[in-house]
Amino acid sequence: MINNSEILLRIRGLEKIYSDDGGTETPALRGVSFDIRKGEFLAIMGPSGSGKSTLLHILGFLDRPSGGSYIFENKEMNSYNNDELAQLRNKKFGFIFQAFNLLARSSVMENVKLPLAYADVPEAKQTPIAMKAIDAVGLSHRVYHESSKLSGGEKQRVAIARALVNDPEVIFADEPTGNLDSKSGGQVMEFIDKLHNQGHTIILITHETYTAEYAERIIKLKDGLIESDEKVSSRHHAEFKK
Amino acid sequence: MTLGNTFKTSIKGLLTHKSRSILTILGIVIGITAIMLVMAVSRGAKDLILSQIQGLGSQTIIVRAGREPEGPSDFASIFTTSLKDREVQALKNPAFVRGVLAVAPNVIGSGTALYGSETKNASLLGTTTDILQALEIQPRYGAFFSEADVAAHSSVAVLGSEVKEELFGDSDAVGETIKFYDRNFKVIGVFDNIGQIGAFDIDTNIIVPVTTANQYLLGNNHYTVIMVRVESEAVIERAADDIRQTLRELHGITDPDKDDFFVATQADLAERVGTITGILSALLLSVAAISLVVGGIGIMNIMLVSVTERTREIGLRKAVGATTGDILRQFLFESVLLTSVGGVIGISLGAVLSLLASVILTRFLEVNWGFAFPITGALLGFGVSALVGLIFGIYPARQASRKSPIEALRYE
Ligand SMILES: Nc1ncnc2c1ncn2[C@@H]1O[C@H](COP(=O)(O)OP(=O)(O)OP(=O)(O)O)[C@@H](O)[C@H]1O
Numbered sequence: 001m002i003n004n005s006e007i008l009l010r011i012r013g014l015e016k017i018y019s020d021d022g023g024t025e026t027p028a029l030r031g032v033s034f035d036i037r038k039g040e041f042l043a044i045m046g047p048s049g050s051g052k053s054t055l056l057h058i059l060g061f062l063d064r065p066s067g068g069s070y071i072f073e074n075k076e077m078n079s080y081n082n083d084e085l086a087q088l089r090n091k092k093f094g095f096i097f098q099a100f101n102l103l104a105r106s107s108v109m110e111n112v113k114l115p116l117a118y119a120d121v122p123e124a125k126q127t128p129i130a131m132k133a134i135d136a137v138g139l140s141h142r143v144y145h146e147s148s149k150l151s152g153g154e155k156q157r158v159a160i161a162r163a164l165v166n167d168p169e170v171i172f173a174d175e176p177t178g179n180l181d182s183k184s185g186g187q188v189m190e191f192i193d194k195l196h197n198q199g200h201t202i203i204l205i206t207h208e209t210y211t212a213e214y215a216e217r218i219i220k221l222k223d224g225l226i227e228s229d230e231k232v233s234s235r236h237h238a239e240f241k242k
Numbered sequence: 243m244t245l246g247n248t249f250k251t252s253i254k255g256l257l258t259h260k261s262r263s264i265l266t267i268l269g270i271v272i273g274i275t276a277i278m279l280v281m282a283v284s285r286g287a288k289d290l291i292l293s294q295i296q297g298l299g300s301q302t303i304i305v306r307a308g309r310e311p312e313g314p315s316d317f318a319s320i321f322t323t324s325l326k327d328r329e330v331q332a333l334k335n336p337a338f339v340r341g342v343l344a345v346a347p348n349v350i351g352s353g354t355a356l357y358g359s360e361t362k363n364a365s366l367l368g369t370t371t372d373i374l375q376a377l378e379i380q381p382r383y384g385a386f387f388s389e390a391d392v393a394a395h396s397s398v399a400v401l402g403s404e405v406k407e408e409l410f411g412d413s414d415a416v417g418e419t420i421k422f423y424d425r426n427f428k429v430i431g432v433f434d435n436i437g438q439i440g441a442f443d444i445d446t447n448i449i450v451p452v453t454t455a456n457q458y459l460l461g462n463n464h465y466t467v468i469m470v471r472v473e474s475e476a477v478i479e480r481a482a483d484d485i486r487q488t489l490r491e492l493h494g495i496t497d498p499d500k501d502d503f504f505v506a507t508q509a510d511l512a513e514r515v516g517t518i519t520g521i522l523s524a525l526l527l528s529v530a531a532i533s534l535v536v537g538g539i540g541i542m543n544i545m546l547v548s549v550t551e552r553t554r555e556i557g558l559r560k561a562v563g564a565t566t567g568d569i570l571r572q573f574l575f576e577s578v579l580l581t582s583v584g585g586v587i588g589i590s591l592g593a594v595l596s597l598l599a600s601v602i603l604t605r606f607l608e609v610n611w612g613f614a615f616p617i618t619g620a621l622l623g624f625g626v627s628a629l630v631g632l633i634f635g636i637y638p639a640r641q642a643s644r645k646s647p648i649e650a651l652r653y654e
């Protein structure tokens with residue numbers, strides 16, 4: 001049995017129903033329950049439309065569930081208001097998206113500083129902290145480049161630097177290698193794996209098996225329900241190692 | 243996020259869309275330029291008129307025949323025959339009007355003056371010796387006519403400097419004879435350049451005894467204006483009231499609205515000018531206000547487009563920790579910055595244009611149209627432009643801040 005104190009987040013019967021203006025309702029999650037331990041590396045897999053992104057958004061406090069319960073660090077998500085959620089996202093979570101989502105006309109430095117600015121870190125301290133994060137993803141030579149002029153792999157590494165700059169508890173990655181070739185994809189996965197080894201909890205969406213193999217545990221979704229939830233016995237990812 | 247950081251973010255946001263930002267603020271620029279122009283020009287006009295009124299001095303009261311005109315259609319009421327010798331005598335009587343030093347009845351007209359082959363269209367001022375004291379003026383050359391000249395209806399004239407210049411050039415005028423209203427006048431005096439005093443421009447006048455003017459030139463027995471000089475500034479209002487009282491009693495008027503005369507002091511006139519230029523400015527400013535509203539709607543429109551375009555940016559900011567307030571302030575700052583920049587451009591443009599206007603007006607109207615940078619106008623313009631940004635920026639900023647991070651991140 002898992003020790004309760006190690007549990008970082010717990011969802012029970014989580015539901016999400018999207019309703020559009022026309023009144024049609026799309027159930028994206030239909031009662032999902034699991035726990036995630038602190039420091040765990042979880043991969044979420046499943047066919048397109050199975051609710052992976054929806055789940056990740058709720059876990060990352062980007063969206064609210066329609067039903068069920070979500071307890072993060074022993075506190076029910078619904079007890080927070082939107083601004084409190086924003087602050088928690090800022091301090092506890094880091095996000096990596098498939099589409100990178102950088103501020104295109106801003107430099108690498110400005111992009112990585114963004115979470116620090118919203119955390120009210122004093123100006124003078126922002127640059128050294130951001131520089132460390134940029135260094136960690138090997139982009140020290142691109143600090144003041146405009147982010148739109150970087151390659152896809154470099155962009156995603158900027159996003160990783162941005163995600164880790166506030167030293168978050170959890171890093172969420174929604175198909176971070178989806179727009180990348182296998183070489184830069186492998187590089188990105190290496191950085192994510194490093195973050196895991198440093199103690200960050202990782203929640204990764206992927207539909208590529210070789211990416212999922214970095215994880216310690218794989219949850220498969222289908223039609224908004226959990227199809228399987230298994231530990232990965234042999235984590236092998238040697239094929240990406242240089 | 244700290245306000246300073248939000249502010250920087252807003253500046254960056256604007257610089258990213260430079261050309262659009264510039265186009266957006268045109269409406270504001272025009273509105274603020276208009277405000278500046280109106281304030282500068284109306285102030286110039288007011289100063290000009292006031293400087294002319296001020297020549298009247300603080301001890302002179304003007305009594306005009308006819309009711310105070312209340313509008314352009316009221317013009318006819320100016321020409322009445324309500325002021326005659328009886329009224330002049332009454333005003334001179336200290337039992338009726340206290341503190342009077344001099345009472346000068348005047349008639350005015352205009353005609354062609356001839357000297358040799360030179361001609362000049364001149365204004366006629368028929369008056370008495372009391373005018374010297376009433377306006378505190380003295381001829382530069384020769385002498386003014388005497389009370390005996392007035393009593394005898396003498397054909398003597400004193401010339402304003404411009405009339406003398408036109409007819410005689412540099413040569414001596416005193417002692418010569420000119421023809422005015424087909425009558426010969428002996429020139430006995432010449433005034434120096436005096437400029438505008440009240441409604442009179444002595445420089446363009448030929449001044450003759452009022453008795454002569456009424457009998458031979460105009461065929462009148464009434465006066466256009468009576469000028470009353472009082473002892474001091476302190477008694478001027480009391481004297482003005484006494485004059486009204488006296489004339490009403492004399493004319494059997496009980497309702498002040500039915501007055502057939504009109505009494506004014508320098509202070510009254512100045513106040514009146516202030517009211518008139520105030521009304522004009524208000525009218526013009528309301529036109530400027532409309533352009534500001536139109537400009538504001540333009541800002542709102544562009545900001546709404548910008549919010550939609552930047553949906554992904556908003557989502558990303560929210561994902562990394564921006565609160566509703568952070569986003570609201572960011573976009574609000576943008577619109578306020580935008581309109582404030584428009585305001586500053588408008589203020590500069592308005593200042594340049596009003597300087598230009600003062601130069602042109604001075605040259606073509608041949609008046610001394612002063613230019614002073616309207617500081618109140620500038621402050622007002624800046625405040626108003628920032629306010630427009632605030633008011634018209636609120637709705638787009640709220641739209642931006644209310645976007646859910648997901649809606650914003652999923653946006654293609
Ligand atoms: N904003 C929305 N409004 C309505 N329906 C939505 C919305 N977002 C997602 N859905 C629907 O919810 C379901 C789950 O979507 P979700 O994005 O979670 O799938 P996914 O597993 O991430 O798919 P993919 O692998 O293609 O990214 C889909 O049927 C989708 O059409």
Ligand SMILES: [Mg+2]
Binds near residue numbers: 052054
């Ligand atoms: Mg998805």
